[in-house]
Structures are given as C-alpha cells and as structure tokens.
Amino acid sequence: MAHPIKLTGLTFLAGLLLLGSAGCESHLDTSYGSVHGASINGIRGFAELLRQQGHRVGFSYRLTPRLMEREDVLVYFDPSGGRLDGATRLWFEEWLEVRDDRHLIIVPRDSDTEIAYWDALLALPPGSLDEDQIDEATQRRRSAEDRQRSLFSEAVELESADWYGWRLAPTAEERIVRTVTGEPSWTDDLGLEQGELDLRFRRRLEVSPWSIPLVTSGDDTVISELPLAGGSVWIVGNGSFLLNFGLVNREHRKLAGALGEAIGSGKRVTFVLGTRQGEAEEQSPGLLSFLRVFPLSWVGMHLIALGLIYGLYQLPIFGRPKVVEQREVYRFGRHVAALGALLESTGKGEFARKRVAEYRQKHQGDSVAEAQEKE
Numbered sequence: 001m002a003h004p005i006k007l008t009g010l011t012f013l014a015g016l017l018l019l020g021s022a023g024c025e026s027h028l029d030t031s032y033g034s035v036h037g038a039s040i041n042g043i044r045g046f047a048e049l050l051r052q053q054g055h056r057v058g059f060s061y062r063l064t065p066r067l068m069e070r071e072d073v074l075v076y077f078d079p080s081g082g083r084l085d086g087a088t089r090l091w092f093e094e095w096l097e098v099r100d101d102r103h104l105i106i107v108p109r110d111s112d113t114e115i116a117y118w119d120a121l122l123a124l125p126p127g128s129l130d131e132d133q134i135d136e137a138t139q140r141r142r143s144a145e146d147r148q149r150s151l152f153s154e155a156v157e158l159e160s161a162d163w164y165g166w167r168l169a170p171t172a173e174e175r176i177v178r179t180v181t182g183e184p185s186w187t188d189d190l191g192l193e194q195g196e197l198d199l200r201f202r203r204r205l206e207v208s209p210w211s212i213p214l215v216t217s218g219d220d221t222v223i224s225e226l227p228l229a230g231g232s233v234w235i236v237g238n239g240s241f242l243l244n245f246g247l248v249n250r251e252h253r254k255l256a257g258a259l260g261e262a263i264g265s266g267k268r269v270t271f272v273l274g275t276r277q278g279e280a281e282e283q284s285p286g287l288l289s290f291l292r293v294f295p296l297s298w299v300g301m302h303l304i305a306l307g308l309i310y311g312l313y314q315l316p317i318f319g320r321p322k323v324v325e326q327r328e329v330y331r332f333g334r335h336v337a338a339l340g341a342l343l344e345s346t347g348k349g350e351f352a353r354k355r356v357a358e359y360r361q362k363h364q365g366d367s368v369a370e371a372q373e374k375e
Helices: 008-023 044-052 065-070 086-098 114-122 131-151 250-262 296-314 332-346 349-374
Strands: 056-063 073-078 103-108 167-177 199-206 212-217 220-228 231-236 268-277
Touching (some): 044 056, 044 250, 065 086, 065 268, 086 103, 086 268, 114 131, 131 167, 167 220, 199 220, 231 250
Parallel strands (some): 056 268, 073 103, 073 268, 103 231
Antiparallel strands (some): 167 199, 212 220
16 A cells, blocks of 8 residues: 655754755754744644644644544654653543544654754765764764763553553663554555665654554564553654754655554544643734744744834934034025026936926017016
8 A cells, every 4th residue: 555645844853954954954853742933843744744644633742622522643753752740641531432443653752853953964975964063963973972871761550540551661872763663554565675774773663552553673563552441542753854954764654654544544643742631721822923833933924024124224413413504595596597407317408498488588579578667
C-alpha cells in the first residue's frame, strides 16, 4: 500500500534550515514539541502531514470538556518521557471510554533530532563549510550528545495503570536503527527502503504483555498498540521520525503516513500541548493579538517595522535654529522678477515677448490718458 505524501513545504523548510545553518548560526531552535517557529524538534510538520491526509487538525493547551466530547484522536508528545500524573491518566481513560473508535497516540520523549542535524551538516560535500564552521558544528554536536546522555540516562516506569504497563529502560549507548520489521501494513506494504531509516534510541521501550508490537527492530519497539475501551492507545517508542527535521527523510514520512492512515479517514485530531484540565479563562483579543498568529505575525511585524522607519523619517530634526535670510516682500522689483520667472518657465519666448509688448502698450496708453486729463 503506497503512501504518496506531499510535504514539499516541510521538506523545503527543513532543507533550508540545514543549508542555511552552513554558517553555524549562534541559535538553533531545538524546543521539543513546538508548533510555532522552525524548531528542528517541532511537530508542525507532522500536523501538516495529517492535514494533507484529510484529517481536521487542531491544538489545545488544556484537557477541556470540548476535547472530551468531540475529538476522535489525541496526540501527546510527552516532554517528560512518560511521567504523567494520575489525574491526567484518569482523564485519558475517561476520554477513551466516552465512545468507541477513539485513538490516543503517546510519544514519550526518548530522543530528538539535534544530533542527527549536526551529523547531516558535517556530512555536507567538501567545501561547503570552512574549518571554523566544521569545528563549531563538531563542538555543538558533542554538547548535544552530552546533554542527551544526561537527559535520557534515567529509567521511566509508570505505576498504578494497567494500560500504562510499560517502561523506558536506559541503555549503555545510543543505537541507530536503520531497518524495521512488523505488521506488513506498517512495513512491507509501505515500500520502505530498508537501511534508509535513521531512528536514534537512547532508551528501550518495554511494553506490557497486552500490547501488540506493530513496528520493531530487534529488541526495540518503535510503535505498539494497546486495544482499550473500544479504541486503542498507540505508544511510539521513538518519535524522532515524527519531528520536523526527522520528516525530511522520505522513509520517515512513509512511516508517519502509515500512522496517520491507521487512525482512519477524516478524523478530528488534536495535539495536546498541555495537561492542565478545565477551560482556559476567556480573554478578549487585544489590538496586537494578530501578532501571535502565523503568517499574520510575519506580515504584521514587517509592516510595523516599515511604519517605524517612515515615522523616524518624518520626525522633525531638533537642534540649533537655522538662521533664515529675511527678505522684504513689499519691493515691486521682486514681483517683476517673479513674473519673469513664470514667463521663463513656459519655455516659449514668443509668448513671453507678446505679454511684455501688451503690458508696454497698455502702460503707455494709460500714461497718455493721464497726461491729457491733466491738461
């Protein structure tokens, strides 16, 4: 079963990030699970993939009654690696029990794409980077590896929830998975080119006996399914292939597309960005609230910048007053000069001469009449 996924916009964005960083920018956005900006660990690309498959995609920072009643699929990228509190787990259980055919996708953070990003940068053709850029990229890759080793060195085990009977067990070194096996609809039917995957594991997902492994690689479980309350819970053991930079890989897009098709067609999908329960306090939109909405934020900021530049251009220049030459406005000679300048501006000499002749004739006639009256 082929999965023709068009992600030209995402691919261009990620490629631009990769090539644009050839200068090794001082700031690289690596925020995990972000839906704004251009974080390499963001999830906007996966949301766009689901939207292209025909799903209605939204985002929520709270577990609200609206989600409880209306949504078909919830996707939660857990930044803590699986440490959900009891209230959140109970809310998810209740949500699954409201009606059948609901799906909960949980992606506990096991790794991200920062190391893969620097590896891809360092693998550019010779001459793409100078020595200083190579040294900086190497140093930042080493820092990212140390940071991930510290972040994912602890085991995560969840308690008191039967359907949450799984744990993330740390391993000695990072493992790179290039090939996967599993259900044909998730592997063989996708036309995956084995060896082209790049899944990086820091911990090993150990699922409960009731879970059904869908995609595996040796002892590593990539995706597992747990049927529950008429629906199902999918646990993604390594979600790096769902992140923005991970989706640059064509085989990752195929695997992500299979996840999108497995939930059905035309579903209402919401990405859960926070686990606080209850409706958020309603706030009336402010004058500049549009600056928080993409792409209006980009357009608005540019318009504001242009307005500021124009305002600065129009501002008066303060300083010592300029001494202006005082001219007498009552001298008749200035009126003659002004009239001459106006006649010159016409560019027609004949016209100017006629006007002067008419003036002289009129002036001489007036002078003769005045002389005769005096006599």
